[in-house]
Amino acid sequence: MTSLASVTLEVADPAAAHRFYTTAFGLDDRIRLQASQAPTTGFRGFTLSLVTSRPADVDALVDAAVGAGATTLKPATRSLWGYGGVLQAPDGTIWQVASSSKKDTAPATGRFDEIVLLLGVEEVKASKRFYADRGLAVAKSFGSKYVEFATGTGSVKLALYKRRALAKVAGVSPDGTGSHRLVIGGDAGPFTDPDGFAWTTASRTASV
Template identity: 60%
Template sequence: MTTIDSLILDVPDAAAAEAFYTAAFTQSGLNGRLRVRQAAPGDGAASTATSGFRGYTLSITVFQPATVHAFIDAAVAAGATVLKPVSKSLWGVGGSIQAPDGAIWKVATTAKKNTDPGDRRIDKIVLLIGADDVAASKAFYGQQGLPVGKSFGKYVEFAMPESPVKLGLYSRKALAKDAGVAPEGSGSHRLAIMGDAGAFTDPDGFAWEASVTASA
């Protein structure tokens, strides 16, 4: 079954990005599932033009509201911009920020109350792709060996029980609204998906690369 081993963010300053993510989410919390890389000027996605919404968000699911606040507060202190302040909703508690490198992160929990004052664990990391045509992207990923777990309206969640990073699809406009940004944007996604499905590019321009484990 297809899995995502890790995600790579192409950034203009790898050292600064490493420092930010260590301060915001801690390396132990992300368990090595996020990496950053820097290309030489004029070479690669890190220096390719990009503007506006990059067409994806990274979501972190945590145990309780206090953890949401802790991670969002740490990210802001490290230089992130708040897109949606932490707030309560029918489904739980969450907020979203934009990292200095431009990546958008959402931190959320379905819990309404705190039960462990010392909890800082990350339960799940999810890559949500803002698809221009959800049905077409859903069919494409089905051909790559990703069975659908949940599907309703313009949202698809793939069944990847063994995958360290989960994958979902949402309409681009709806995903941008959920993140708190305008849907317009163009250029490089500045994101590479490392998995065992081989190297390919999906209908929305997201590039998959063979993970070290898969190619070993």
């Protein structure tokens, strides 16, 4: 099964970004970093999500990220779907931290269960076909609104969402220009999708 193995964030200062992600989230090599000065403004068209088991872990991760220098875009709060908030890392990447649970059943661990890469696309159905043609299996699909692909154990989960809707969820304007500052590593690449997101083979992604 074709899968997404890693995500590389292109950042101005890899050493500083590495310190942030280690301190805030304790991320492993599924999130990698490489230096880039590619011009970019506004919304970069994607978010990364940390999915946790309980609200207490959302709070622990949010507090650690803010303490390490992240900016709060949406404070963590309860909603119809669970509990979560939105942050922007010092390098500009937008992170959602969320739990489907609204109540704590155990103390916070400060850990997350999975990472989800949400790509904001103009045409969800067209992008769904594009990725399906490259061997990614659809796990969930809600018409022209949302698509989630099946991934292997330990992989980063990939999903598609309308760009404007994703920006609204993140609490930012959908406007943005220039580089996505993102390279996706997997066994389906190399290619560039209809919205300009670049894929490469996982072995070619760089890490800090």
